[in-house]
Amino acid sequence: MDNNNSIGQIERLVERLARRVRLQRVVNALTTALTLQILMIALLVALATPGWIDVASRNMAMLATFAIPLITALVAWFRKVDKISLAQVLDRTHDLHDRLSTALFLADKDRNDFEEAQIRDASNFIKSVDVGLAAPWRRPAEWVAFLVAACILLGVGVLKMPDHRRPLAADIVIQHDKILDDATLAMERERLEALKQTLVEAGLEDSKELIEALDVLLDRAENREISEKEFLEELERIEKKFLDKDDGGRKDLAEKLKEAAEELEKAMGKDLNQVPEAKALVDALKEKDYQKAADAMDALAKKLADPNLSSKDLERLAKIMEKFSDLIDPNDPKLQKLIEENQALADKLSKLFAQEKLSDSEKKRLNDVKKKVADLNRKKKANEGTLVSRQLKELQRKTKEVAGGARKAAEEKKQKGKKPEDPNAAKKPDFQQEAGKKAQDAARDLEKEGKEQQKSEARGAAQKQLDELREAMQRSGVKRGESKDGESQDEEKGKQMKDFLDKAKGKKPEEGKEGKFAQLGEGEESKDGKTGTDAKKGDERKTDKKGKGEGKGDSEGLGEGSRDLEDETKLDAKRVDEKLEGKKGDGPTRSEVIQSASEEGFATTEYKEVFVDYESVVEEVMEKENVPKGYRFYIKRYFQLIRPQE
Amino acid sequence: MSEDARVEEQVAAFQKDCNLVLNEVGKMIVGHRDIIEGVIIAMLAGGNVLLEGVPGLGKTMLVKTLSDTLGLKFSRMQFTPDLMPSDILGTTILAESQDGQREFRFERGPIFANIVLADEINRATPKTQSAMLEAMQERSVTIGKETMKLEDPFFVLATQNPLEMEGTYPLPEAQLDRFIFKLRVLFPSLDELHTIMDRTTQREQPEVQEVLGRPRLLEMKAFARDVPVARHVQDYALRLLQATHPEHPAAPDITKRFVRFGSSPRGAQAVLIAAKVSALIDGRFNVSSADIRKSATAAFRHRIILNFEGEAEGVQTDDIIQKIIEKTPENVKS
Numbered sequence: 001m002d003n004n005n006s007i008g009q010i011e012r013l014v015e016r017l018a019r020r021v022r023l024q025r026v027v028n029a030l031t032t033a034l035t036l037q038i039l040m041i042a043l044l045v046a047l048a049t050p051g052w053i054d055v056a057s058r059n060m061a062m063l064a065t066f067a068i069p070l071i072t073a074l075v076a077w078f079r080k081v082d083k084i085s086l087a088q089v090l091d092r093t094h095d096l097h098d099r100l101s102t103a104l105f106l107a108d109k110d111r112n113d114f115e116e117a118q119i120r121d122a123s124n125f126i127k128s129v130d131v132g133l134a135a136p137w138r139r140p141a142e143w144v145a146f147l148v149a150a151c152i153l154l155g156v157g158v159l160k161m162p163d164h165r166r167p168l169a170a171d172i173v174i175q176h177d178k179i180l181d182d183a184t185l186a187m188e189r190e191r192l193e194a195l196k197q198t199l200v201e202a203g204l205e206d207s208k209e210l211i212e213a214l215d216v217l218l219d220r221a222e223n224r225e226i227s228e229k230e231f232l233e234e235l236e237r238i239e240k241k242f243l244d245k246d247d248g249g250r251k252d253l254a255e256k257l258k259e260a261a262e263e264l265e266k267a268m269g270k271d272l273n274q275v276p277e278a279k280a281l282v283d284a285l286k287e288k289d290y291q292k293a294a295d296a297m298d299a300l301a302k303k304l305a306d307p308n309l310s311s312k313d314l315e316r317l318a319k320i321m322e323k324f325s326d327l328i329d330p331n332d333p334k335l336q337k338l339i340e341e342n343q344a345l346a347d348k349l350s351k352l353f354a355q356e357k358l359s360d361s362e363k364k365r366l367n368d369v370k371k372k373v374a375d376l377n378r379k380k381k382a383n384e385g386t387l388v389s390r391q392l393k394e395l396q397r398k399t400k401e402v403a404g405g406a407r408k409a410a411e412e413k414k415q416k417g418k419k420p421e422d423p424n425a426a427k428k429p430d431f432q433q434e435a436g437k438k439a440q441d442a443a444r445d446l447e448k449e450g451k452e453q454q455k456s457e458a459r460g461a462a463q464k465q466l467d468e469l470r471e472a473m474q475r476s477g478v479k480r481g482e483s484k485d486g487e488s489q490d491e492e493k494g495k496q497m498k499d500f501l502d503k504a505k506g507k508k509p510e511e512g513k514e515g516k517f518a519q520l521g522e523g524e525e526s527k528d529g530k531t532g533t534d535a536k537k538g539d540e541r542k543t544d545k546k547g548k549g550e551g552k553g554d555s556e557g558l559g560e561g562s563r564d565l566e567d568e569t570k571l572d573a574k575r576v577d578e579k580l581e582g583k584k585g586d587g588p589t590r591s592e593v594i595q596s597a598s599e600e601g602f603a604t605t606e607y608k609e610v611f612v613d614y615e616s617v618v619e620e621v622m623e624k625e626n627v628p629k630g631y632r633f634y635i636k637r638y639f640q641l642i643r644p645q646e
Numbered sequence: 647m648s649e650d651a652r653v654e655e656q657v658a659a660f661q662k663d664c665n666l667v668l669n670e671v672g673k674m675i676v677g678h679r680d681i682i683e684g685v686i687i688a689m690l691a692g693g694n695v696l697l698e699g700v701p702g703l704g705k706t707m708l709v710k711t712l713s714d715t716l717g718l719k720f721s722r723m724q725f726t727p728d729l730m731p732s733d734i735l736g737t738t739i740l741a742e743s744q745d746g747q748r749e750f751r752f753e754r755g756p757i758f759a760n761i762v763l764a765d766e767i768n769r770a771t772p773k774t775q776s777a778m779l780e781a782m783q784e785r786s787v788t789i790g791k792e793t794m795k796l797e798d799p800f801f802v803l804a805t806q807n808p809l810e811m812e813g814t815y816p817l818p819e820a821q822l823d824r825f826i827f828k829l830r831v832l833f834p835s836l837d838e839l840h841t842i843m844d845r846t847t848q849r850e851q852p853e854v855q856e857v858l859g860r861p862r863l864l865e866m867k868a869f870a871r872d873v874p875v876a877r878h879v880q881d882y883a884l885r886l887l888q889a890t891h892p893e894h895p896a897a898p899d900i901t902k903r904f905v906r907f908g909s910s911p912r913g914a915q916a917v918l919i920a921a922k923v924s925a926l927i928d929g930r931f932n933v934s935s936a937d938i939r940k941s942a943t944a945a946f947r948h949r950i951i952l953n954f955e956g957e958a959e960g961v962q963t964d965d966i967i968q969k970i971i972e973k974t975p976e977n978v979k980s
Contacts, residue, residue: 084878085977088935092976097925097934098879105876114872117653118931 003116006123007107010087010100013129017090018081020135029076031140033069038149040065042156049160086134093134096125175224179231184472185222187640188465192218195465202458203451210242210462214469221473228473235470243463253388254288254453257395260327261285268323271316277303278320290450297443304406305436311413314406314432321403328399330392332383339376345369391449398442405435471633608644615639653931660866661929664690666857667715673852674711675704676845677838684829684944685712685803687927689761690867691919693826694782694802696767696817696948700809703831704842709763709803716863717856718760718799725770727813731777735787752789757781760797760860764804768814775821778802782824799863819907819951826916827941828948830964873922875933880918882976883938887914889970890950898973900966904956909949916945935976943967 041062048058087101103122106115140146180188192214199207217234220226226234261282265272272279277300284292303309304317349366352358358366383389409432618639622632664686671682681697685708688695697705706722713720723734736755742748756762757778767775781787785796804825806817822828834842845852858866888894890908892901901908921937928937943964950963 082977084876088878088977091934097928097930097936098876098932099930099934101878102874102876102932102934105878106874112872112874113653114931115874117657118874120654121931 003111003119003123006119006126007103009123009126010103011083011107013090013100013126013131014083014086014104016131017086017134018083020131021081021086022077022079024135024138025076025079026073028140028142029072030069031142031146033072035142035146035149037065037068038146038153040068042149042153045153045156049156090129090131090134094125094129096122096129099125100129173225176227178224179226179228179473180218180221183641184637185218187637188218188469188472191465191468195462198461199458202454204455204458206242207458210238213238213242214465231473232470235466239463239466243459243466251456253391253449254290256388256392257285257293257328258288260324260329263327264320264324267327268320271320275300275303275313275317275320278317288453290446290453294443294447294450297439297446301436301439301443304402304409304439305433307432309432311410314410314413318403318406318410321399321406325396325399325403328392328396330384330389330396331380335376335380335383339373339380342369342373342376346373391445395442395445398438398445401438402435402442405431405438409435468633468636471629472637611639611642611644656869657926657929657931660869660926663858663862663866664927667712670715670854670857671708671711674854675708676841677834678704678708678831681829681831682708682712683927684827685709687920687923687941688827689799689801690863690870690923691826691916692799692867693916693919694804694824696822696825696828697803697805697831698808698828699805699831700833701807703833705805705831706763706765709761711854713761714854715856716761716858716860718801718860718863719797720761720763721756721759722763722765723756724765725767725774727769727771727815729770729774731774734774734777735781735789738789752792757787758794758796760799760801762800762802764802766807767804768806768816770815772815772818775815775817778804779821779824782821799860799867822948823910823912825948826920827944829944830947870923870926871919873925873931873933875918875922878977879921879933879935879938881978882935882974883914883917883921883942885974885978886917886938886942886946886970887911889974890946890967892953896974898969900961900969904952904959904961904966905950906953906956907951909946913946913949917941920945939971942971 044053044058044061044065047053048055053061084101084104087104088098090096090100091098099118099122103119106119109115111119192211196207196211199211204210217226217231217238221231265282265286272282277296281293281296281300284290284296300317304314346366346369349358349362349369353363353366409430412431618635621627622635627635667686668679668682672679675682685695685697689712697708699705710720710722723729732755734755734757736753736758738750738752740748741751762781764778767778781796781800782802785798785800787794787796802825806814885896887909889897889901890905890913891897892903892905892908894901894908897905897908917938918933920941921933924937924940925931925933946967947963950966952961952963956966
């Protein structure tokens with residue numbers, strides 16, 4: 001047998017084995033790759049079902065996964081296989097003692113006799129070789145993993161994945177304690193509406209934003225989105241942003257003008273009565289009403305411009321305006337006086353110092369006085385630069401010009417009466433018209449100032465509301481501290497309100513409720529440090545002074561219930577009791593009206609009217625009297641609670 | 647008969663002659679088939695053998711029988727501490743010739759034989775042991791200025807007793823390396839002992855015949871060298887050799903732990919040449935990995951030097967070699 005033929009046979013044998021080995025490799029690699037692919041597809045399905053990825057992306061990715069087994073199979077098939085190693089495998093499995101592998105090794109070299117004999121020897125065993133025995137078909141190692149992956153894919157396909165597109169759980173809402181009760185909120189909202197109108201009318205910048213900010217704040221308080229601390233901080237922020245603006249001492253300006261007007265009235269009351277426009281101006285300034293003052297000044301200007309105005313009237317007007325101008329002192333007279341006094345003292349002491357008659361303590365005093373004079377002068381200078389000082393100076397200048405114009409016009413008129421008509425009269429300046437114009441200028445200034453004043457007042461009103469809101473919140477906080485159950489407290493208040501309204505309608509309150517109401521009244525009072533006893537004492541004293549059968553003290557509505565009054569208050573000092581008697585006017589007094597209303601019931605009078613009557617009286621009292629802030633709050637709350645329902 | 651056919655016949659004849667020798671020796675030596683085969687392989691490979699075993703196991707008998715079977719000149723030396731190199735190599739003596747003249751004549755020692763049995767070689771002093779070195783490696787003896795070639799085949803078969811270590815001189819590594827194989831003669835089994843008793847206690851003693859002549863032996867020895875070895879088989883033998891070296895990355899843990907020095911390249915040479923003979927004895931035309939494995943133990947066991955830990959633990963080099971064979975794959979390519 002030709003040895004080359006033998007070698008060819010051996011090579012073919014090895015090639016067969018190589019194919020088998022490659023195939024086995026491909027199967028093994030494919031199993032692994034398919035396992036991976038199935039897992040990836042399962043993942044993609046799991047992601048696509050609830051919508052984490054869209055269907056198009058899923059399909060693209062799924063298609064891409066098919067590259068994994070394809071590439072793996074190709075790599076497995078084409079990976080190099082060593083022929084000698086395969087021949088060794090054949091030798092080992094058939095117990096051929098490396099005959100085939102040696103023959104294959106010798107195939108490519110020049111062979112001697114012995115080597116040729118070796119190949120012949122090897123060829124004798126070719127027929128006995130079974131390739132299948134050398135590379136038996138084996139189950140891929142990853143077949144279990146493959147089955148598991150297939151099951152996972154099936155599971156993912158069958159089971160419904162959690163869908164993230166379902167509505168998510170609602171955000172956690174932090175609900176704070178109620179910091180303002182419903183009644184306070186309603187009251188504040190109502191007041192806010194009023195404030196809005198005031199601010200708009202005043203033409204205050206940022207008024208809309210301010211109202212909106214307050215509205216939002218109240219909404220948040222109502223929805224319990226804000227804590228007490230946050231509420232106060234927000235209030236402070238609003239206050240700083242919208243209201244913390246310097247009005248330039250407009251109050252001082254109004255006060256100084258008022259003082260000047262009063263002085264003017266004192267000094268020239270008679271003259272003023274003869275010039276109603278000037279009188280109106282003085283009155284307006286006394287009332288600190290710039291708008292009225294501007295109107296009066298306007299009227300005065302018209303009057304001044306009137307050519308029919310007599311020289312006497314002009315002179316009177318000039319006098320009034322001159323006086324008024326003199327009375328307007330841009331400098332602080334008290335400060336001026338203080339400076340002068342100190343300066344005089346300093347001069348006196350300096351003189352003595354020059355004569356060396358001063359003791360050490362007096363020398364020290366001299367230094368102190370000098371320092372004080374210097375301080376006061378500095379203060380004076382600072383005052384001169386203020387808005388008030390500038391405004392006053394301006395007004396002083398203008399009134400002086402008005403007065404000057406009027407005086408010149410008066411003189412001119414006098415001259416006119418004595419001399420014949422001057423042909424150059426048209427060329428001469430018309431002092432009367434000039435004075436009128438100056439007066440008009442002054443009127444414009446006053447009008448402008450009036451607007452500013454209105455704004456300032458509006459700001460003040462807003463500030464007041466903020467203060468009250470803050471106080472209302474703090475008060476509510478006190479109550480929350482007393483009773484944690486805010487809702488039951490609201491319920492209680494609702495019942496109280498109902499009882500009160502029933503009472504107001506003349507119905508008798510349900511049994512037991514009155515006592516409760518009375519008790520609550522006491523409690524509230526005691527919170528402010530005023531005991532029930534103190535309250536009774538006050539009532540008693542009042543009864544003593546009033547007389548007229550008001551000493552019963554247990555009348556409905558005083559909040560005393562059926563309790564006994566305590567002993568009279570004992571005073572340490574000696575005193576004489578006097579019975580004061582008021583003068584009776586034409587109509588019934590307010591207290592009589594109220595008394596009669598309570599005695600007669602509300603059958604014939606509309607509750608709304610009664611309420612308005614009560615409220616106006618109380619507001620008047622609160623304006624005039626020095627009612628403590630805390631009490632003001634309760635009074636307002638009370639009226640808020642009994643406000644007639646629309 | 648073609649040239650190729652002649653090779654096949656030669657292989658068959660080789661196998662047949664080896665079997666003849668084996669069978670003939672087997673008449674005298676009971677059991678120890680592997681030892682006899684090992685000795686024949688070593689002889690045909692042109693190497694020397696160190697036989698290790700307790701006294702009375704038939705070591706000397708084996709060598710004597712072998713020399714009788716092969717028709718070779720045999721000499722036996724009993725090594726003792728007072729044995730001198732000249733006792734082995736021979737000495738120059740003053741001798742009177744027939745014509746009455748006196749002359750110096752070299753009297754050859756027992757080394758001048760085909761098969762030399764160095765009995766209990768470790769009992770001689772290192773000086774005497776080293777006298778064997780040149781003869782074993784160079785196949786020649788130098789006395790004075792004269793170097794004399796030893797007759798081919800020259801085969802040294804040394805024995806040593808592993809038990810009686812007192813008063814012995816362990817063979818140096820260089821000398822150990824000269825032995826192609828170190829064979830361990832184990833105690834015979836009960837059946838073998840019965841056979842020994844039967845054969846040695848009867849009236850007629852078995853006699854061995856000369857089955858091979860010296861020329862045939864030399865022919866066989868030369869023929870064995872022609873057996874082809876494929877590169878991957880040779881690679882396997884060399885990887886086994888590398889694995890005996892503790893510093894080599896392919897060395898198994900047991901080597902790294904217990905071995906101080908691995909085998910020299912002579913070990914691999916011994917393995918390959920012995921594997922060739924082994925393949926021929928098996929009637930094959932090529933060396934197989936199995937042949938390599940078969941000769942590896944006998945070729946490496948005296949070439950691996952244990953470290954202190956190995957000595958202390960009583961580790962046998964045979965175990966290490968077995969582990970190396972287990973851990974070394976036949977082929978490294980997939």
